[in-house]
Amino acid sequence: xxxxxxxxxxxxxxxxxxxxxxxxxxxxxxxxxxxxxxxxxxxxxxxxxxxxxxxxxxxxxxxxxxxxxxxxxxxxxxxxxxxxxxxxxxxxxxxxxxxxxxxxxxxxxxxxxxxxxxxxxxxxxxxxxxxxxxxxxxxxxxxxxxxxxxxxxxxxxxxxxxxxxxxxxxxxxxxxxxxxxxxxxxxxxxxxxxxxxxxxxxxxxxxxxxxxxxxxxxxxxxxxxxxxxxxxxxxxxxxxxxxxxxxxxxxxxxxxxxxxxxxxxxxxxxxxxxxxxxxxxxxxxxxxxxxxxxxxxxxxxxxxxxxxxxxxxxxxxxxxxxxxxxxxxxxxxxxxxxxxxxxxxxxxxxxxxxxxxxxxxxxxxxxxxxxxxxxxxxxxxxxxxxxxxxxxxxxxxxxxxxxxxxxxxxxxxxxxxxxxxxxxxxxxxxxxxxxxxxxxxxxxxxxxxxxxxxxxxxxxxxxxxxxxxxxxxxxxxxxxxxxxxxxxxxxxxxxxxxxxxxxxxxxxxxxxxxxxxxxxxxxxxxxxxxxxxxxxxxxxxxxxxxxxxxxxxxxxxxxxxxxxxxxxxxxxxxxx
Amino acid sequence: xxxxxxxxxxxxxxxxxxxxxxxxxxxxxxxxxxxxxxxxxxxxxxxxxxxxxxxxxxxxxxxxxxxxxxxxxxxxxxxxxxxxxxxxxxxxxxxxxxxxxxxxxxxxxxxxxxxxxxxxxxxxxxxxxxxxxxxxxxxxxxxxxxxxxxxxxxxxxxxxxxxxxxxxxxxxxxxxxxxxxxxxxxxxxxxxxxxxxxxxxxxxxxxxxxxxxxxxxxxxxxxxxxxxxxxxxxxxxxxxxxxxxxxxxxxxxxxxxxxxxxxxxxxxxxxxxxxxxxxxxxxxxxxxxxxxxxxxxxxxxxxxxxxxxxxxx
Numbered sequence: 001x002x003x004x005x006x007x008x009x010x011x012x013x014x015x016x017x018x019x020x021x022x023x024x025x026x027x028x029x030x031x032x033x034x035x036x037x038x039x040x041x042x043x044x045x046x047x048x049x050x051x052x053x054x055x056x057x058x059x060x061x062x063x064x065x066x067x068x069x070x071x072x073x074x075x076x077x078x079x080x081x082x083x084x085x086x087x088x089x090x091x092x093x094x095x096x097x098x099x100x101x102x103x104x105x106x107x108x109x110x111x112x113x114x115x116x117x118x119x120x121x122x123x124x125x126x127x128x129x130x131x132x133x134x135x136x137x138x139x140x141x142x143x144x145x146x147x148x149x150x151x152x153x154x155x156x157x158x159x160x161x162x163x164x165x166x167x168x169x170x171x172x173x174x175x176x177x178x179x180x181x182x183x184x185x186x187x188x189x190x191x192x193x194x195x196x197x198x199x200x201x202x203x204x205x206x207x208x209x210x211x212x213x214x215x216x217x218x219x220x221x222x223x224x225x226x227x228x229x230x231x232x233x234x235x236x237x238x239x240x241x242x243x244x245x246x247x248x249x250x251x252x253x254x255x256x257x258x259x260x261x262x263x264x265x266x267x268x269x270x271x272x273x274x275x276x277x278x279x280x281x282x283x284x285x286x287x288x289x290x291x292x293x294x295x296x297x298x299x300x301x302x303x304x305x306x307x308x309x310x311x312x313x314x315x316x317x318x319x320x321x322x323x324x325x326x327x328x329x330x331x332x333x334x335x336x337x338x339x340x341x342x343x344x345x346x347x348x349x350x351x352x353x354x355x356x357x358x359x360x361x362x363x364x365x366x367x368x369x370x371x372x373x374x375x376x377x378x379x380x381x382x383x384x385x386x387x388x389x390x391x392x393x394x395x396x397x398x399x400x401x402x403x404x405x406x407x408x409x410x411x412x413x414x415x416x417x418x419x420x421x422x423x424x425x426x427x428x429x430x431x432x433x434x435x436x437x438x439x440x441x442x443x444x445x446x447x448x449x450x451x452x453x454x455x456x457x458x459x460x461x462x463x464x465x466x467x468x469x470x471x472x473x474x475x476x477x478x479x480x481x482x483x484x485x486x487x488x489x490x491x492x493x494x495x496x497x498x499x500x501x502x503x504x505x506x507x508x509x510x511x512x513x514x515x516x517x518x519x520x521x522x523x524x525x526x527x528x529x530x531x532x533x534x535x536x537x538x539x540x541x542x543x544x545x546x547x548x549x550x551x552x553x554x555x556x557x558x559x560x561x562x563x564x565x566x567x568x569x570x571x572x573x574x575x576x
Numbered sequence: 577x578x579x580x581x582x583x584x585x586x587x588x589x590x591x592x593x594x595x596x597x598x599x600x601x602x603x604x605x606x607x608x609x610x611x612x613x614x615x616x617x618x619x620x621x622x623x624x625x626x627x628x629x630x631x632x633x634x635x636x637x638x639x640x641x642x643x644x645x646x647x648x649x650x651x652x653x654x655x656x657x658x659x660x661x662x663x664x665x666x667x668x669x670x671x672x673x674x675x676x677x678x679x680x681x682x683x684x685x686x687x688x689x690x691x692x693x694x695x696x697x698x699x700x701x702x703x704x705x706x707x708x709x710x711x712x713x714x715x716x717x718x719x720x721x722x723x724x725x726x727x728x729x730x731x732x733x734x735x736x737x738x739x740x741x742x743x744x745x746x747x748x749x750x751x752x753x754x755x756x757x758x759x760x761x762x763x764x765x766x767x768x769x770x771x772x773x774x775x776x777x778x779x780x781x782x783x784x785x786x787x788x789x790x791x792x793x794x795x796x797x798x799x800x801x802x803x804x805x806x807x808x809x810x811x812x813x814x815x816x817x818x819x820x821x822x823x824x825x826x827x828x829x830x831x832x833x834x835x836x837x838x839x840x841x842x843x844x845x846x847x848x849x850x851x852x853x854x855x856x857x858x859x860x861x862x863x864x865x866x867x868x869x870x871x872x873x874x875x876x877x878x879x880x881x882x883x884x885x886x887x888x889x
Contacts, residue, residue, distance in 0.1 A: 056794055061700075090796035103787040106886055107809040117795040152885040169795075 005032040010068035026232040039223035043452035047232040052178040090117035094169035098181035100161040104153035111149030114168045136167040145413045159190035180212045187320035192523040220537045221525040246534040258457035260486035273311030282341035289333035301327040302497045316484040319494035330444045336427035341345040364436035368426035372418040379414040382432045403436040443475045503570035513572045518542040595866040610853040654856035663860045678826045681761040685768035693776025697732045715770030724763035724836040729823040741838040758836045774819045778879035813883040820876030828865035
């Protein structure tokens, strides 16, 4: 079969501050057949995005193609004049980006943005373009496709916007779709929905896809062929079966080994002690008003939430964006105010605990780039909290240095600035900042979500080692089920501000009951080691099981619920 | 939106009241008594006392304030102590002069500064960008009265193309009115162009980095379309705020320029009133200035949704 896209020996470089050039793509080659779904995998900085940008001739400023060739449909793209390239863009090769919140123009209505590439590349009448736009939105199952045209991007959720984005790119029926992490910013349920729709529409149109992602599960379940990159070089290229499921290359194997899995790091060595944290019937509201004399609009973030954490226990809180999981963490830390209900830490209400209690609860945030003050040296960042403790001044520096070693950094990092460190190292600093206080509870809000999979595995191992060493309890907030399955003792599933299911890790992952938990679990394709060597893709297909005693699940998150216990410690929400 | 505008107008009442209190109080803290300035330092104390009485300045300050406020509510700003003019019509005549100069200069400034700012952002770090940025710095650093004097020297004194001092209303004599406006407008345009071009450039640079711009290019849109259709509306919203601030600031009187070109504008009216401690005129002018600012801000806020549909009023 003739190839649609052939990249051969492509080299892309960027200028370095020192005046030299840094090659971010090194003699990379890959081919895509018409209609094929081709995965391009690699960690951040591997050069995968630059390949897609180079195909369209849209490298960021400073980027330069130093050699190689890109042939699309028999035509060499490198050296092509801007006008001819412009005619290919959008018409024959479409591109979607990761961030649905910034890839649609906020100032233009959806209809105009959909129509744009067809209007640019064809002589179709406005009425015909409008008709096709509506058809395409309908193909992406947008509710009220006709009404969508006159609405603006901010009126839609992230998943909807990404569907609109895909519809707009696929409208001119391109032969090739470049999709750069198209679903990474989306919740798991939405991710599955969007990918399923995109795959089916592309199949109907015969459009080939270059799917750039760091998510091996996505590649394994949607792609035919896969290319693995590291440090700008193509390491491996072939069918998913051969490359991903039976890898021979050590780096690919390392990537697969880094995927989180249950029981990683051996059985737990510490016993779970008495109750440390108890949250009772917690309700948290957000208020918003435009003029000071108006009555505020109340938005309920959490309602009737009961959870507890024992000493040395890891409780994971799972849910999609907007489910209230971050608010729960902030309320426990005393950073958000409860409208009603109680948060008891070691028997004392959090709001009465004052500063002494603050130092017993520490937080680790998601983004290691914005959670550290760029003007502070690491030693100062980590040591700041100690000023409020009774650790003598003379011993603080030594304690900070020791803690840096404890989290896997070196004492030399003490005098460095955050920008000198990698993302993984910064997250270690953020952890050190919490650990140095010797807290009893660490609230970790998506602590590994911004990290590459190999770094993620190291940080998760660190969390575990620290727990064994110091006996911390963790409130581990995450949307990533694989990570949760690896680290948690117990799991709470939040949906629209309510607990819908709660149980031990094994109860939740082996015997999920609530339809929402089940949907979450079946949306994630897992790559697991196969019994006979190699790996296989496991997709859970869970049938709906009705709750016991003739009770029923609720569909609407606002209706009142009861939590009933179906097994020791395993509770599910049913209609009251 | 109408409801929003009405509520915002209501919310200006406390603001204006506060302004009235502050203006009234501050003026009385300034040393110098209108009566003694009026008749001169050598006058005998009895006479000064008599004048004070006739102006109502002998009453307690609080009484004076409420008398003034009461009259204001009836639309009466009072009369000037020095000239005896009715203040409201006097202010409005002078505001017309200031507004003419300021609005004309803003329009001219936008015509040049917006394209310049956008072009500089599009070709960031190029030679043209460098030239535009240098021009902006010069325009912002050179005082406008000095530019005014230079313009008067070159086009008025040396070339005799345009009149140097004075003012003719456009309404009375259009051609001559325009001739009298050209130099003051030109002097103001410099600063405005500098401010607007700098803001446009930086907000366009921000916008050009965003995904939807790359996406527009990936759709095959030509650069002119990318800039004007996709970048400009988004980059203009922050610029609009700056234009609003500038406009509110300048409509309150461009005293220096009005003095250089001897224009009978609001700014000069206020400055003259301050030097003669003409309390009612000062109070009236400052209140009017505050009202203008509030209205311009409201106008900008009402225009915002046109450029940023995410803003709902």
